[in-house]
Amino acid sequence: MENQNEATYLAPTQDERTLAMLAHVLGIFVSFLAPLIIYLVKKDESPFVSEHAKESLNFQISMAIYYTVSIILIIVIIGILGLIFLGFFSLVVGIVAAIKALDGKPYRYPMCIRFIK
Numbered sequence: 001m002e003n004q005n006e007a008t009y010l011a012p013t014q015d016e017r018t019l020a021m022l023a024h025v026l027g028i029f030v031s032f033l034a035p036l037i038i039y040l041v042k043k044d045e046s047p048f049v050s051e052h053a054k055e056s057l058n059f060q061i062s063m064a065i066y067y068t069v070s071i072i073l074i075i076v077i078i079g080i081l082g083l084i085f086l087g088f089f090s091l092v093v094g095i096v097a098a099i100k101a102l103d104g105k106p107y108r109y110p111m112c113i114r115f116i117k
């Protein structure tokens with residue numbers, strides 16, 4: 001038996017899918033600011049957009065922590081490799097997440113610490 005929220009989540013509108021996609025794509029360019037704004041505006045209106053924005057926000061916060069650690073590790077050279085890896089990784093998974101959102105499917109980022117539940 002499905003409740004109303006599950007039904008809405010399973011059949012997102014085109015606008016909801018576009019907003020969810022924007023939460024991921026804008027996260028690539030402006031870090032956690034865009035997913036945070038989208039989450040705060042849509043958290044009570046759309047479970048689909050809320051979940052994608054929350055996931056993107058958690059990922060961007062996690063990446064900020066990983067970037068900080070890599071910057072500290074530049075002292076021992078390995079931080080440079082970490083920064084290169086993190087740059088490519090965040091770009092690729094951000095694009096994959098955006099595509100999933102546009103298709104109306106859920107997505108969970110790998111290596112993501114889920115601060116916001």
